[in-house]
Amino acid sequence: MNIISYNVNGLRSALSKGLVEWVREASPDVLCLQEIKAGREPLDVSGLEALGYHAYLHPARKPGYSGVATFSKQKPLAVVEGCGTALYDDEGRVLRLDFPGCSVLNVYMPSGTSGPERQAFKVEWLHFFRRYVRELQAAGTPPLVIGGDFNCCQRDIDLHNPKANQQSPGFTPEERQWFQDLLADGYTDSFRHHHGDATGHYSWWTYRAGARARNVGWRLDHLLVDRELQPRIQEAHLLPDVVHSDHCPAQLVLNV
Amino acid sequence: MNIISYNVNGLRSALSKGLVEWVREASPDVLCLQEIKAGREPLDVSGLEALGYHAYLHPARKPGYSGVATFSKQKPLAVVEGCGTALYDDEGRVLRLDFPGCSVLNVYMPSGTSGPERQAFKVEWLHFFRRYVRELQAAGTPPLVIGGDFNCCQRDIDLHNPKANQQSPGFTPEERQWFQDLLADGYTDSFRHHHGDATGHYSWWTYRAGARARNVGWRLDHLLVDRELQPRIQEAHLLPDVVHSDHCPAQLVLNV
DNA sequence: CGTCTCACG
DNA sequence: CGTGGGACG
Secondary structure: OEEEEEEOOOHHHHHHOOHHHHHHHHOOOEEEEEOOOOOOOOOOOHHHHOOOOEEEEEOOOOOOOOOEEEEEOOOOOEEEEOOOOHHHHOOOOEEEEEEOOEEEEEEEOOOOOOOHHHHHHHHHHHHHHHHHHHHHHHOOOOOEEEEEEOOOOOOHHHEOOOHHHOOOOOOOHHHHHHHHHHHHOOEEEHHHHHHOOOOOOOOEEOOHHHOOOOOOEEOOEEEEEEOOOHHHEEEEEEOOOOOOOOEOOEEEEEOO | OEEEEEEOOOHHHHHHOOHHHHHHHHOOOEEEEEOOOOOOOOOOOHHHHOOOOEEEEEOOOOOOOOOEEEEEOOOOOEEEEOOOOHHHHOOOOEEEEEEOOEEEEEEEOOOOOOOHHHHHHHHHHHHHHHHHHHHHHHOOOOOEEEEEEOOOOOOHHHEOOOHHHOOOOOOOHHHHHHHHHHHHOOEEEHHHHHHOOOOOOOOEEOOHHHOOOOOOEEOOEEEEEEOOOHHHEEEEEEOOOOOOOOEOOEEEEEOO
16 A cells, blocks of 8 residues: 655645646555645646546635645545544644555644744644544544654754754754654654664755755655554655655555 | 836836846837836836936835836936825826926826726726826926826727727726817827827737737827927837737837 | 735736 | 735745
8 A cells, every 4th residue: 555645835736747647657545635725616636536536625714725635546434524623624634534454644734934823833733633643543443544744853863954943843842752752652653664764854845045956854744654554564755856846745655 | 209108017027027128129218117016125126227217116005006117318307206196196106207398297097997996986087187187287397298008098999899898997988088088188199190090009908818919909008298299299109019018018209 | 935815907 | 817915834
């Protein structure tokens, strides 16, 4: 099972840059997109449907903002839009597809970069999210693959300049601790599992100052798997040569 | 004296498309621009100043909206920004430069196309403008050259589809009458003076549906001259091959 | 820097 | 259709 998570920074923009052609070649079984930045009407996903995908959209209430979408070759057993909390569901941040043996939770976590207010919102979200995941487990949801733009990372090797970013949203001590706690809850970072302490692997680069060309980036996009699924991790990669967005896709191949 | 009026639909956009290079070649003595859509700070007119022009800007209060600018090789005897009525001056619509023997009044008249409210505003403006011009004459202003985007025209031959536009803003009976009255006040439409009843000469084409390629346009940009100056009209042209905007420049060569 | 919505034309 | 702003990232 080939699962790809990709923050497309505007699905229409990504489609205009050849997203469909790339998906045809990459051929993921499940494709989790974040920041689709469009609702159902302005969006034309027929190109992806023509490749055989079932399309599930969870846009934000505010036009042109946030939103997630998951595309699946296999028809899921169940689809759950949102997390049941309007505060977050209005921002289109979570979308779950259940399959036999695993559940794919597509998530776009808030960015804290626009100011302290949004950073506070993000931190509240992070704590909410851990509780939410625990509740899903308790409710008997199949073992989770959590794929998405986490807007944070855990270790010094997850960003180009850890020293300068000790207090930057996405790498504050609080967020790093949170990430560690989430892993301790029983999740495996599939990229680290497969690549160990490899450095210089990032999934986001600011558009400014030629950061991507110089590989001045952050690893913000993750595919975590329930500890039950860990033995099934076959491959896990970032795909930095794929350029429809300021993020690149993260990929996980699971033996199921 | 070579005078050009040009609605640039965003001066920054026009500059990015090579406006300075074109101005160097056209070499007008006075250049009246409308819809500069920027204030003094975001604007860099050093390219035009480097050609030897004195720059006079009258931006709107609202950023990115309306605004006129006049560039002159000769330093004018006087410069008058606005018309003294805040309602109009907030929208950056008139800018007068006085020279020995003539005064160039750069004007961007309101468009009525966004709705009946703005059309009513436009009609009030039109009547205000005739009074204003009469007051200028009475005050002993040198004979006027009125150059700008009038956002209206007078005769059937001034637009591609007069039948279908009898009630369209820019060609309502009320506006056509107003135009005729303005001419009767003692002004000459320099283009008609030079070209008689020539057809198919327009200065604006909608961006939609390839209208410019099919020459489906309107003659909205005019250079009127005081009856005193009429004998001095040497040439008057539209320059439809000049493409920095959805308008083209209008040119007048005056014998002074 | 880039994508999106909105006002305006 | 296209410019320019502002929100957001």
